[in-house]
Amino acid sequence: MHTAGGRPRPPTIHDVAREAGVSRGTVSRVLNGGRNVSTAARDAVEAAILRTGYVVNRHARSLITGRSDSVGFLLTEPQERFFEDPNFNVLLRGCTEALAAHDVPLLLMIAGTEAERRRITRYITAGHVDGVLLVSSHSGDPVAVRLREAGVPLVACGKPIGQGTKVSYVAAADRDGAREMVQYLLSLGRRRVGTVTGPLDTPGGVERLAGYREVLAEAGLGADDRLIANGDYSRASGEAAAERLLAEAPDLDAVFVASDLMAQGVLAALQRAGRRVPEDVAVGGFDDSPAALATQPPMTTIRQPWGRISAEMVRVLLAQIGGEDPAAVILPTELVHRASA
Amino acid sequence: MHTAGGRPRPPTIHDVAREAGVSRGTVSRVLNGGRNVSTAARDAVEAAILRTGYVVNRHARSLITGRSDSVGFLLTEPQERFFEDPNFNVLLRGCTEALAAHDVPLLLMIAGTEAERRRITRYITAGHVDGVLLVSSHSGDPVAVRLREAGVPLVACGKPIGQGTKVSYVAAADRDGAREMVQYLLSLGRRRVGTVTGPLDTPGGVERLAGYREVLAEAGLGADDRLIANGDYSRASGEAAAERLLAEAPDLDAVFVASDLMAQGVLAALQRAGRRVPEDVAVGGFDDSPAALATQPPMTTIRQPWGRISAEMVRVLLAQIGGEDPAAVILPTELVHRASA
DNA sequence: CTGAAAGCGCTTACAG
């Protein structure tokens, strides 16, 4: 029997039961872990499944279990930034694969506009997804708040600002990573070390700046606001920030940049200003994204363990869907030494 | 009433019917287009929907309609390349948004290994998805073949090689775009114009090379294989290809590169060899991906209309799911003039 | 360990 489109109607649990000579209940039991099933019955059912090519109908299952057996991957930042950001790819790929290993499909959702935010919130709270992997570190994200209030299992990438301890998250040790880079820059003999920060309403922006400040203070180098310029993680903002730094602190001899993409922009500004990297100004990035390999010279940077981050996000989310309490996971970073510093 | 997780059990069509004082059948009718429903009934139902916050249970609907009302976005190339490729982001975002406008969720699927290919093929042919947006232009892709044989609605990004006319696709006018770039390079007075091709088992690779050859022949410039080097769309392959070009044809004065990412690599090799761009060697890319803006100098390139490509892919796929025949859509490209040529 | 039965929330002919 075929539908209009020519796709054959797949076998159901009923076909398998007939083929195996058991009841549909028994088939369902072997499908769901095989508790309370005799070996003979299980074998017969498994053989029948192979013979018929049976695949469970997820809609029927979901209808009765109330679970969708799928999760959402939700972007709530202004999309441009994310899609420009090479980290996004790594994270998305990692999550897709980790989920696939559990046979859980990933639904991609982009909440760029207010209308989309409303639509997606309704979609999620209606239970069309069992939980969500949230990529939005901006504080006061209304979607995150609404989802949390609705009791939707949630795990954020990066510590959500101002959400208390109620929401799970997985993050790299931002402050430690920043500390390591700035210490390294100092170990090179640099003394006028500037920084280009991320957005200060994101945990990465705040923590990396804090790490920078701590190390300078510990080294006895006084705070100097002329050495600090804000960026928004985009390449263009890094370029603009570097120009400001150059104008306000021309004696700059190193810069710690809070993302590789911004560091690309910093490199461009430095080259335009005739400063050699690393001879005149050493540049350290953050992320170890693909962008770090595309620069001239290749970028010395702090590696974020994206593979582990995505795997942990999935693990924590699945656990929470299974009834466990929220959890926070912090993963160590690593200095990757290349040529820019 | 709440489930264990604390999520409220959403209202059903039954609640809406009671609230509106009609039968469940009538509610369903207004939900599904409102044919054969009186204005009074429709108004009552719509008011009841608002009041109850009703959202359709897609699983129940799918169980009966046999449709999943979702589509897959399937990557079957070796993943590394795709995830390195900035075009991927643009395409994925465009498709997600175009689908969202139709309220159709996108499932992201990555078929990197043979095991994943098998699992995903089963998943799709089991009907868990109504159709798939296929990103794989390599010839002989086994997943594409199996899906087509199973009658799954499919639309590819780029013309699938060797699949006949049975499968829908949306593509940019690769050959015309290549022609325009090479003509432009010639108009600059360049006479030793090389090219770095894409993989020659992809339509983009083949067509862009063909455009290059045509224009040179039309200009009366004889074919010279030393001016042609193959790449695989990756940055590193562009760098290696440029080195070969420089070794075999040191008098090179322009290069048409079949992707911006490869062109990044070409720029690096050229700079290392001490050639100025564009003074000594003019470089033209292809894609107008974000990579084209990140280079020094910014890249002159051929813009692929990604927004339209993704919108058309979605349109054609949805039409096909609705019963229409396959279709091919070719979209024009555009020369974007920047500083590298 | 196993079968019969109820029911998940919807859609869709079928009568009227």
Add this chain to the structure above:
DNA sequence: CTGAAAGCGCTTACAG
């Protein structure tokens, strides 16, 4: 135009 009813393919107490 509308209601009553069947049924989509599953899971899960409930008996036995």
